[in-house]
Amino acid sequence: MQLRIAFAITSLAVAAFGLAMLALPEPSMSAAVLKQGPEKCQKCHKSEHGVWEGSAHGKSFRDIHKRDKAKDIAKKVGGGNMRKNALCQQCHFTMIDKRGRARANAGPSCESCHGNATSWIEIHNNEKRPKTERRQETAALGMIWPDMKYDIAENCFGCHGMSKLKGSEIDALLDAGHPINGDYEIVRYSQGSVRHRFYPPNIKTNAKMTSAELANFYAIGQLVSLVDAHEAMKKTDHPKYRAALQKRLDLAKRVVTTLPGSGGVLGSPSEAGARKVVSTIASQDLSGKIGSFLPAESSYK
Ligand code: HEC
Ligand code: HEC
Ligand code: HEC
Ligand code: HEC
Numbered sequence: 001m002q003l004r005i006a007f008a009i010t011s012l013a014v015a016a017f018g019l020a021m022l023a024l025p026e027p028s029m030s031a032a033v034l035k036q037g038p039e040k041c042q043k044c045h046k047s048e049h050g051v052w053e054g055s056a057h058g059k060s061f062r063d064i065h066k067r068d069k070a071k072d073i074a075k076k077v078g079g080g081n082m083r084k085n086a087l088c089q090q091c092h093f094t095m096i097d098k099r100g101r102a103r104a105n106a107g108p109s110c111e112s113c114h115g116n117a118t119s120w121i122e123i124h125n126n127e128k129r130p131k132t133e134r135r136q137e138t139a140a141l142g143m144i145w146p147d148m149k150y151d152i153a154e155n156c157f158g159c160h161g162m163s164k165l166k167g168s169e170i171d172a173l174l175d176a177g178h179p180i181n182g183d184y185e186i187v188r189y190s191q192g193s194v195r196h197r198f199y200p201p202n203i204k205t206n207a208k209m210t211s212a213e214l215a216n217f218y219a220i221g222q223l224v225s226l227v228d229a230h231e232a233m234k235k236t237d238h239p240k241y242r243a244a245l246q247k248r249l250d251l252a253k254r255v256v257t258t259l260p261g262s263g264g265v266l267g268s269p270s271e272a273g274a275r276k277v278v279s280t281i282a283s284q285d286l287s288g289k290i291g292s293f294l295p296a297e298s299s300y301k
Contacts, residue, residue: 036117037096038109044125045110051196051206052109056301060107064092069177076176087169091159113155115142149217150278153186153224160184161248163228167236174240182244185251185295186221187214192300215286218294219259223274226252230269255293259286 038058042049052058064070065082074082082088083104089095093104094111111117117124120138135145144151158164162173162180174180191214197207209217229245229252236242256262261280265273287294 033095033116034097034102034118035094035105035111036121037094037105037111040121041110041117047198047204047206048110048196051194055193057108057112057194058106060092061104064107073173073176073178077172087173090164108159112159113144113152115144117143149220150224150275153217153221154228156186156189157184157224157228160189161225161228161232161245162241163232163235165235167238170236170241171238174238180241180244182247184248185218186224187218188295188299189301190217191297194301211287211291212285214294215290216281216284219255219281219286219290220278222252222255223259223265223277225249226256226265227269227271227274255290258289260284 038049038052070082070088074080074085074088077085077087079085083093089104092107094106094109095102096105097103098105119141120143123129123134123141124138124143126134139145139148144155146152160181161184162170165173191209195206195208197209198205199207225248229248233242233245233249253266256266256277259277259281262277265277
């Protein structure tokens with residue numbers, strides 16, 4: 001009898017503990033990693049949110065996990081619903097904290113490109129503080145500001161070039177039939193459906209880049225592509241991956257050769273070397289020099 005009571009109390013304690021566990025974030029996803037989600041940004045950034053909703057990033061959430069191809073890839077890499085698969089989540093979903101649990105809330109969104117806002121959302125817009133100080137603080141907390149073009153491009157390649165993954169993860173995805181795009185290039189992919197440039201004074205106009213801005217961004221994109229592909233090459237011998245990276249390297253070298261002061265970074269690609277070239281070309285109009293490389297506007301994604 002006594003034993004049975006003790007057992008009942010123990011079971012109750014176990015059940016209560018189980019409930020408490022349910023209320024905690026999933027162990028693999030610490031609260032610090034979780035993002036805010038695009039609705040939070042929409043409150044103050046309506047125009048940008050409108051553009052994002054119409055892009056492939058914004059539309060993806062509705063159905064990508066339901067596609068046969070997604071189910072097939074997820075099954076081959078070890079299963080489960082794509083939205084709940086930790087590998088897929090790294091690139092396809094914005095994970096937020098919903099009542100204490102990690103939940104996919106959107107596809108790739110604001111924070112996929114501007115950095116996880118959990119630590120900076122309350123700081124970045126605090127106009128009571130000097131902007132330079134606020135900017136420095138939020139950048140240190142991982143915010144990627146619109147004019148940090150090198151960091152922006154590097155971040156795109158993390159997903160679009162798979163360079164943020166481990167070699168074994170790249171192998172598994174490619175063996176499962178996941179695509180890798182050797183033609184990914186920053187201007188073509190950012191100036192179509194992704195473009196949001198509602199800058200003052202015309203904050204209602206989604207302005208196109210000037211030809212000088214396009215050339216500069218293209219050059220930065222190729223410098224990033226060079227360094228990113230060079231580093232990613234070391235991760236795996238997978239033939240599909242190497243073919244895609246080689247394609248990017250070949251183009252990047254042809255473009256970077258034409259940039260002033262690029263000898264060093266071509267000889268031995270490094271982020272520091274690439275950033276040095278970025279600062280050299282910062283105020284130059286390169287549209288004459290590399291204009292012929294720029295993608296036609298009709299090909300923008
Ligand atoms: C409460 C309103 C508010 C919210 C919520 C908010 N922002 Fe902002 N954001 C601002 C304001 C105001 C500025 C302009 C700050 C300045 O320039 O001094 C700004 C600036 C920015 C900039 C830089 C713009 C530029 O031209 O340099 C980015 C990028 C940005 N926000 C992204 C986000 C993202 C991503 C989210 C959601 C995670 C977000 N913001 C949420 C008000 C907000
Ligand atoms: C390193 C980032 C990354 C990871 C991790 C990743 N994907 Fe992708 N996925 C992408 C990108 C980027 C695209 C767009 C490909 C393109 O068009 O270049 C994509 C496209 C897809 C597509 C569309 C393919 C097509 O041919 O239309 C499917 C389906 C897909 N991914 C499924 C998955 C599944 C399932 C997982 C997890 C097992 C996963 N992905 C993990 C980045 C990733
Ligand atoms: C695919 C990556 C990507 C996504 C997703 C993205 N941004 Fe941006 N964002 C950029 C880039 C690149 C720029 C720089 C544009 C330029 O100066 O050419 C930018 C610029 C901005 C700016 C300054 C220009 C302007 O329109 O005022 C703000 C604010 C901003 N983003 C907020 C957001 C918010 C809010 C979201 C989500 C609703 C979002 N971004 C989603 C890449 C992205
Ligand atoms: C967190 C990962 C991630 C980041 C960062 C990211 N993307 Fe994507 N992007 C994806 C995924 C995943 C898809 C595929 C969505 C789908 O097909 O459902 C995609 C699709 C796209 C597409 C549509 C592709 C097509 O063939 O039509 C464009 C354009 C694009 N991204 C541009 C960019 C640009 C430009 C940047 C950086 C400024 C960027 N992305 C950053 C994950 C990412």
